[in-house]
Amino acid sequence: MKRVLAPALGAAALVLTLLTAPLTAAPAHADGPGSGTPWVVSVGDSYISGEAGRWAGSSNDSSSRADALGSTAYYDNASGTGESIERCHRSKSAEIHIGGGVNSLNLACSGAETTTSTGTYFKPGLDFYSGSAGVGQAQALQTFAASHNVKMVVVSIGGNDFNFADIVTDCVEDFLASPSWWPDYCKDDSSVTSNFTSANISAVRSRIAAALTNVRTAMRNDGYADTQWTMLVQTYPSPIPNGSGFRYSQSGYTRQSTGGCGFWNADADWANGTALPTINSTVTGAITQAGISNAKVLNLSSTFNGRRLCESGVGLYEEVGLSSWQSAGAVDKTEWINQIRTVTTCCSSSPYYIQESLHPNYWGQLAVRSCVRQAYNAGTPKGGTCVRTGTGLLNGEPRMTLQ
Numbered sequence: 001m002k003r004v005l006a007p008a009l010g011a012a013a014l015v016l017t018l019l020t021a022p023l024t025a026a027p028a029h030a031d032g033p034g035s036g037t038p039w040v041v042s043v044g045d046s047y048i049s050g051e052a053g054r055w056a057g058s059s060n061d062s063s064s065r066a067d068a069l070g071s072t073a074y075y076d077n078a079s080g081t082g083e084s085i086e087r088c089h090r091s092k093s094a095e096i097h098i099g100g101g102v103n104s105l106n107l108a109c110s111g112a113e114t115t116t117s118t119g120t121y122f123k124p125g126l127d128f129y130s131g132s133a134g135v136g137q138a139q140a141l142q143t144f145a146a147s148h149n150v151k152m153v154v155v156s157i158g159g160n161d162f163n164f165a166d167i168v169t170d171c172v173e174d175f176l177a178s179p180s181w182w183p184d185y186c187k188d189d190s191s192v193t194s195n196f197t198s199a200n201i202s203a204v205r206s207r208i209a210a211a212l213t214n215v216r217t218a219m220r221n222d223g224y225a226d227t228q229w230t231m232l233v234q235t236y237p238s239p240i241p242n243g244s245g246f247r248y249s250q251s252g253y254t255r256q257s258t259g260g261c262g263f264w265n266a267d268a269d270w271a272n273g274t275a276l277p278t279i280n281s282t283v284t285g286a287i288t289q290a291g292i293s294n295a296k297v298l299n300l301s302s303t304f305n306g307r308r309l310c311e312s313g314v315g316l317y318e319e320v321g322l323s324s325w326q327s328a329g330a331v332d333k334t335e336w337i338n339q340i341r342t343v344t345t346c347c348s349s350s351p352y353y354i355q356e357s358l359h360p361n362y363w364g365q366l367a368v369r370s371c372v373r374q375a376y377n378a379g380t381p382k383g384g385t386c387v388r389t390g391t392g393l394l395n396g397e398p399r400m401t402l403q
Contacts, residue, residue, distance in 0.1 A: 036149040039103045039161040040376060042096035043126055043137045043215060046110035047236060048090065048156035049137055050074070052093030052359035056325035062257065063351055065324045066317065068362040069093060071351065076106065081371055085109060085119045085134060086330060087355065093365040096154060096375040107137045110355055113160045114211040126157055126211035128218075138211075142218035145319045150180070150224070152233045152381050153215055154298070154372060158283045160207045162195050168358055173260040174279025180251045187270035196275065201282055208286035210289040217294060226294045229383035232372070233282040233287055239337045239358045240309050243268045244387075247312040260339025260357075261310035276301065296383030303386045303400075304364060309337035325362070331398055332391045336364035365396040374402035 031037060054073035058064040069092055075082055076090040083090070088109035109124050116122075116129035117137045129136035135143075141153065171186035178184035186192050194200065212231065219229055221339050240246075243265025248255040256262030263271070280301055287295045307314055317324065322331040337343075338358040348356065356385045360368065371386035382402075390399030 017160055021265060024207045031149050032147055033145070033148065033222055034228050035333075038101075038151045038379060039105060039148045039276055040096055040098060040152045040154065040372075041139060041141060041144065041150055042094065042108045042154045042156075043107045043225055044108045044154075044156035044381060045112045045158075046108075046355070046359055047107035047159060047233065047292055048089030048095060048154060049106065049110045049112075049303075050094030050365055051087055051089045051110040052338040052356040053089075053093035053365040054362065055338055055356070056362035057317060057330060057336075058260065058339050058361075061316075063320050065322075066361075068325050069353070072273075076391075080201070082273065085124070087111065088123075089353075089355070090194060091364075091365065093362050093369075095365055095368040095372050098369060098376060100373065102376065105148075107140050107144075108156065109137070111160060111165075112137070112157070114157055114207040124154075126214050131274070136214075136215035141215065142221050145219055145224065146222045150219070150229055151379060152230045152232055153219070154234065155212065155215060156236075157211050158204060158286070159236055161204045161207055162279055162282075164279075165355075167192050167195065168338055168340065171264075171267050172256065172262040172342070174267070175264055176256060177252065179377065183264045183266070185270075186265055186266050187267050197276055197317045201278065205282045205286045205289060208281075209290035212286060212290045212292055212295070216290075216294075229294065231292055231295045232298050233283065233292075233295055234368075235283055235300050236293050237278060237300040237360065237364075238276055238308060239360075240268050240271065241305075241311040242272055245308075245311050245312055247311055248313065255310065256340070256342075258316075259347070260341060261309040264339060291336045293339050296375065296381055298371065298383060298402075299385040300368065300371075301385075303367060303371070304336050304360065304387060307336040307363070309335050309339065309358065311335070329392075331363050331393055334363070336361055336367065336398075363398060366396070367400050370394075370397045370400040371402045374400075 027391045054069045055066045055069040065164040073091050074089045077084040090106040097281050098108050112122045115127050116124040118133050124137045127136040128139045135386050174184040188282045248259045314335050346352045349364045385401040389401040
């Protein structure tokens, strides 16, 4: 009898429960490692956060000619009313927003180094820092990836560990403070060369390797197998041409006062022939040092060739006879790199930021976005070299190919 009544009573209890329970839909399957809508996430510094992404080309006559995104360009908080972290400059044109049914999150921050710094502005690094000012990018990634299906993490890091901004400042100051018949080059300044000693290169490579390891650790802590996602590590692009490629003479001060590209020819040659290859080889060497087996490389070293700051063949809007960034052919006639600005050409009476200097602008961001989308490869990520392969726009973006 007990054996007969037990199932019967259990069934009755189940019916009673169903009759008295509220009528609610079954809970949706939670997104997470390996399941749900795919996401791509960016971590790193200004060369991936979207710095300068507001501006499509440059004009010394009117900033409105090049203002593609307006004053809210860097607003990324939930309400769209400001920045979630002040001066991270995560622009709406940032490369990570590839669309096509793939969601995206930008965790990168302009000015970020491999480790977090808390000064005038909070700069989260690729670490697990947690404090009153905020959290490191690896920690933010770990929190996010636990409940979202992250398929690819795009990384740009290391340039600020080489003191990129200080090097640019030294080069421009040397250009402005010395005459063409007796140039003072930055390439042999001790403040610059100290960044490229064997000892410092090794130290920076180790810091980048640790940062990449932190990204992998964040994903592993959420239960991701290394085969479930891809780390796409990008190198840095050349922002200025070699000395022979400038459209302004190095005599006088026009190169900086008009073009915003105050480099001596010899320093530009050094930047492209020594500094950039050294930084990029340090980044790729860090992948090997860290033993990241699921990494791919997005090579951006020549992505902007032909469209670089002050390069012959492109110009300011007033130089190429176009009224604004919306004019036909603007993407092919204007620069994809933002001018180097000084205190006298920035901030107090203009909408520009000094930190936007020498970064890919609106055109540049969208160009790289095209290559990031191709690298995502419909969920089977691959590496390659991002190059310009046509003129005009395709679906609102420059015509680029990942080779």
